Amino acid sequence: MDKQKKITIIEIAKLANVSKGTVSKALNNKPGIGGDTRERILDIVDKLDFQPDSAARALSNQKTSNIGLVIPHEAESSLKNAYWADMISSITAESAKQNFNLMLFTPLREGALSEMYRDIIQSNKVDGLIIGSELIDTVHLNQLNRTSLPFVLIGQNPEFHHHCVDIDNDHAAGSMTAYMLDRGYNRIAYLSGPRAYYYNRLRINAYWRTMQERDRKPLLAEADELDSESISRAVEQLFSENPEPEGLFIGAGGNFLYTVLDCLKQKKIPLSRLGICVFDDYRYLDFMEPGLTAVRQPTAALGKAAVKRLIRLINNEVVKDLNQIYETSITERSSCPVINRKYKT
Amino acid sequence: MDKQKKITIIEIAKLANVSKGTVSKALNNKPGIGGDTRERILDIVDKLDFQPDSAARALSNQKTSNIGLVIPHEAESSLKNAYWADMISSITAESAKQNFNLMLFTPLREGALSEMYRDIIQSNKVDGLIIGSELIDTVHLNQLNRTSLPFVLIGQNPEFHHHCVDIDNDHAAGSMTAYMLDRGYNRIAYLSGPRAYYYNRLRINAYWRTMQERDRKPLLAEADELDSESISRAVEQLFSENPEPEGLFIGAGGNFLYTVLDCLKQKKIPLSRLGICVFDDYRYLDFMEPGLTAVRQPTAALGKAAVKRLIRLINNEVVKDLNQIYETSITERSSCPVINRKYKT
DNA sequence: TTGTAGGCGTTATCAC
DNA sequence: GTGATAACGCCTACAA
Numbered sequence A, B: 001m002d003k004q005k006k007i008t009i010i011e012i013a014k015l016a017n018v019s020k021g022t023v024s025k026a027l028n029n030k031p032g033i034g035g036d037t038r039e040r041i042l043d044i045v046d047k048l049d050f051q052p053d054s055a056a057r058a059l060s061n062q063k064t065s066n067i068g069l070v071i072p073h074e075a076e077s078s079l080k081n082a083y084w085a086d087m088i089s090s091i092t093a094e095s096a097k098q099n100f101n102l103m104l105f106t107p108l109r110e111g112a113l114s115e116m117y118r119d120i121i122q123s124n125k126v127d128g129l130i131i132g133s134e135l136i137d138t139v140h141l142n143q144l145n146r147t148s149l150p151f152v153l154i155g156q157n158p159e160f161h162h163h164c165v166d167i168d169n170d171h172a173a174g175s176m177t178a179y180m181l182d183r184g185y186n187r188i189a190y191l192s193g194p195r196a197y198y199y200n201r202l203r204i205n206a207y208w209r210t211m212q213e214r215d216r217k218p219l220l221a222e223a224d225e226l227d228s229e230s231i232s233r234a235v236e237q238l239f240s241e242n243p244e245p246e247g248l249f250i251g252a253g254g255n256f257l258y259t260v261l262d263c264l265k266q267k268k269i270p271l272s273r274l275g276i277c278v279f280d281d282y283r284y285l286d287f288m289e290p291g292l293t294a295v296r297q298p299t300a301a302l303g304k305a306a307v308k309r310l311i312r313l314i315n316n317e318v319v320k321d322l323n324q325i326y327e328t329s330i331t332e333r334s335s336c337p338v339i340n341r342k343y344k345t
Numbered sequence C: 001t002t003g004t005a006g007g008c009g010t011t012a013t014c015a016c
Numbered sequence D: 001g002t003g004a005t006a007a008c009g010c011c012t013a014c015a016a
Helices: A007-014 A020-027 A033-049 A053-059 A082-097 A113-122 A138-145 A171-181 A198-211 A226-240 A255-267 A283-287 A298-314 B011-017 B022-026 B033-047 B054-061 B081-098 B113-122 B138-145 B169-183 B197-211 B228-239 B254-266 B284-287 B300-313
Strands: A066-070 A099-105 A130-132 A151-154 A162-165 A188-192 A219-222 A247-250 A275-279 A293-296 A323-326 A329-331 B064-072 B103-104 B127-131 B149-152 B164-168 B187-190 B221-222 B247-250 B275-279 B293-298 B323-326 B330-331
Touching: A007 A020, A007 A033, A020 B300, A033 A226, A053 B054, A066 A082, A066 A113, A066 A298, A082 A099, A082 A130, A082 A298, A082 B081, A099 B081, A113 B103, A130 A138, A130 A298, A130 B113, A130 B221, A138 A219, A151 A298, A151 B293, A162 A171, A162 A298, A171 A188, A171 A198, A171 A247, A171 A293, A171 A329, A188 A226, A198 A219, A219 A226, A226 A255, A247 A255, A255 B284, A283 B254, A298 A323, B011 B022, B011 B033, B022 B033, B064 B081, B064 B113, B064 B300, B081 B103, B081 B127, B081 B300, B113 B138, B127 B138, B127 B300, B149 B300, B164 B169, B164 B300, B169 B187, B169 B247, B169 B275, B169 B293, B187 B197, B187 B228, B197 B221, B221 B228, B228 B254, B247 B254, B300 B323
Parallel strands: A066 A099, A066 A130, A130 A151, A151 A162, A162 A323, A188 A219, A188 A247, A247 A275, A275 A293, B064 B103, B064 B127, B127 B149, B149 B164, B164 B323, B187 B221, B187 B247, B247 B275, B275 B293
Antiparallel strands: A099 B103, A293 A329, B293 B330
16 A cells, blocks of 8 residues: 555556557557557556656656746745746746646846756756846856757847747837826836846837937936835935926836835825826736826736747747737826826926 | 767766766765765866756656645636745745755646646656645545655645644734724624635634624625625625624735725725725735735745755655644734724624 | 666667 | 667666
């Protein structure tokens, strides 16, 4: 009862009076085997609840049936973000659907990325990698590229062309800026996260361009880091402008947003004093006062697409177009009501 | 350059003028090898950036160095919950620290749990399992128990004693109820999620008992399912009471909370009309109006403990005490201010 | 201290 | 259509 000896294809072979080679064929739907023997074998397999050992299979096939998801920050800080929770959710579901196991990787310390990648690559833990590529990290991507390990990025890298899925950051930030302008806000400020994150650059550019196209003076503040000091410095800068901004476009969600809101609270700036829009749409925004109007990312679609693309690469199928770009939408809430102010330069 | 032939211990052996057995010893810090040869070997290993193939190692050792995390609902619905995001975050970090890889499992469809477990177990994908055990699922736990695969639950199972980490739900719900009573609320209602989730039973009991100990009449409503109809029916029931509840204790966070808040909004019940407390503390609660006072779970500690416990089980170390219970705390915000109402039966 | 050989469970390539 | 046999890369006795 207790010491249930492990079942192998050899046991199955004996019971079916065939050789293990034949069993293997039956198991893998390979040709070169009679329909009757196949059935007989599969019957026994079913009865004994047999499944081939994945390590043995991996060793023999040189394929693990694992795909890895790399979140290139310390788990503590970034996994907590609702964005990654959504992402993991869809990636997990899709890889299960495709009969791949999902492995989660995260560097032990910020800066231990090299070792992590080396480990993953050299020890053949996975058949391919999905990489959350927020930071511009050409070094490791090149390291990875010298390998034959297929990978797809979530988020683009400016200096490095590779398979990637991403949202259209330019259009997202541009259209939200236009949206605010259309609702009557003129002095719209953009509060950006660090430029080390490429998407922040794209968003800044789009904002800037849109403001200029509409003959408004851009009002930009950037936090150099993600800590609250840097962020509050940026907020400070924005609200020392004279006159004060009428609209505020907060360029990232999650903790960045929270920290910004904390700053505003500390500075006793009620959210209702300006029009506010945000990146990244989550349900809890419904319950803030006012509810925050937000750019909605199709996170689930991104995750799914990343898995599908990766698996095609793993199977050596040709995948045209390196980049797969998804459009965002705007979820309207009450934080950016229509106003009407004349703009005077 | 391109066809970089795979390095194996045999290459290393040749280069070091030793046999592969010796290389293996060096790699695994095994005794029976000279300090000089060991160094020579490790030097070469380092230089070539060599790492043993994990499949081969797994096959030979009968150990995968993987641990699995099972999230037993459809990933779509439950992974999105901030609770699981936190949990995954700490579990990922801790397993990386312990040199284990983390695999994420989730049933394809609700109800496909058996197949999932069978697959994981029979094909030896992992050395152990951490199982998010919210629903009472004795069937699969028994299935698992007949196996030698070690596992630890996150959350207790009433009919099944096994290694688990959990919060003290009884104390958590009881002390929050007492907290509300102490602040002057008498008619405190408890809004619970489905009893199929064991923690909901524990919380209900603690609430009920605390109310009775203080000579207050409990006012309980349960949602049978997690869909919005069930939840809104429960809310309905509570607010058809006469007189209306003075305090509302919402027994779960995440989507459950959101849905409840939606219902209140629809019924035009402003949150300020009653004292409100919630299970599960997240940063966004700061920004609701009013900020919601909440039970804080030590999620990170739970995840870490689960990993540590599992690894000890994997290593066949004795682990006394099946249950590892963590205390919760209360994060005070403004949704449950002190009032003072006489209680008349 | 070191080398050799056999095994881990599977798949693939041959003969038959 | 089927059955041996050799990989796959590593570990571990045991022998030298």
